[in-house]
Amino acid sequence: MRTIKLLLAYDGTEFVGWQRQPTGISIQAVLEDALSRIEGGPVTVAGAGRTDAGVHAAGQVASARVALTLDGPTLRRALNAVLPRTLRVLDVEERPDGFHARFSAHSKTYEYRIVNGPVASPFSHRFAWHVPYRLEVARMQEAARLLEGTHDFSAFRSTGADVHTTMRTILRSVVECRAARGAGLVDIVLPGGTVLVYEVTATGFLRHMVRAIVGTLVEIGAGRMAPADLRALLDRRRRDAAGPTAPAAGLCLARVDYGEAPAPVAAQR
């Protein structure tokens, strides 16, 4: 038996989320079924982040123990041949025994996209939250920075979720304003609009934490709350005092860091 690390990207729109569920098709189930067919026996995969229904990934990581002897590129090709086009294996590498996608991770980075402009592009609605009223980016940037550090994030999580502790450490929390025109893709931003990307890196996240933060940042950008109110929200630790939970479609698990040196890009060609 050997341990493999799989780098994954998916369009989460039509999945019920990462985790296997009786109610619909999950990424975990589709991936386990594909791996089991190639292995010729049952394979269980562990995911670094348990993304919810409608949430995407550009750099999700999964680990599994397998007996199959295919090399990385061959296994990648075999998996992509049977997986749906909305789920792609970008890379397969062997790891030492004991490597676990979730428990070995140092940090995870999520990105949340907001399209801010009068009309939403028809190419953006699967991947971004359309906010038609004007957002003051500078206010959102100021507020986002206040979340860096170790805090009790009770105000920013889904109510009723049962966890050991609500303390989490955010390493980086920034809002960027990006232009998306002329970037090779059918434009997701129309004239008069911009894409705001909230990028957050943490050693761990509570359920719905990023989406609750984004809902609050939008309240701040719209002028309904002040940037400094974020501190008070953290202190009060009450979910109902913060902003609403932003829609799943805007969220993407961008990357998972294991303290490894990044692989040279050319190696994937």
Place this chain on the structure above:
Amino acid sequence: MRTIKLLLAYDGTEFVGWQRQPTGISIQAVLEDALSRIEGGPVTVAGAGRTDAGVHAAGQVASARVALTLDGPTLRRALNAVLPRTLRVLDVEERPDGFHARFSAHSKTYEYRIVNGPVASPFSHRFAWHVPYRLEVARMQEAARLLEGTHDFSAFRSTGADVHTTMRTILRSVVECRAARGAGLVDIVLPGGTVLVYEVTATGFLRHMVRAIVGTLVEIGAGRMAPADLRALLDRRRRDAAGPTAPAAGLCLARVDYGEAPAPVAAQR
């Protein structure tokens, strides 16, 4: 009665194309139904380009004769409130009587996107053709330029289409290599890959002409044909001598030119 010009964008994946058809939902039908509800009577729209099933638009133009008196921004809001999210009205303006989206157009520009790399991003398959083998961009660029000018495009059209003449004038025909990472969108290009965009402006197009040209450019990029072979293909005027028709998903009607000065971007905010 007054004449209006509508600027449209759509994700064509789930439409049967621009033109009203008994077999499924067309952009024309959805737009006419929405306009008729607001008008309180039947409205017919004319489109600048009759895009096929699966083909997208970032700047399609439609014209219609209406009695309704709503101003442009109000009509845009009313239409977007009833249209599906995959079809958006970007702008509505009044035009002099006699303006017709198709017959008044000076030229149309189409863009065709190819994702060239070992693995297709799960975010690209609706909007691009994935070519996994290496393409020599310089060869494709050389070939694309040879199509500029007035030629008989019989070799690059859908067989059996009945048209008055197969002569068409291409004003601009270029292949660009674009990087799409960090552009605000969930990346459509994975490490080791690039986006090639074929951009073509012409006073008129034959049915499937752009997709037939792209299929041939890919043959040239893959080394199966030489750039100079394009000239011979034009001269032979036989569809079966050229490359295959590229998939619809990569094609997008980018803009239609009426010889008008472009509107300032700020006006749409």
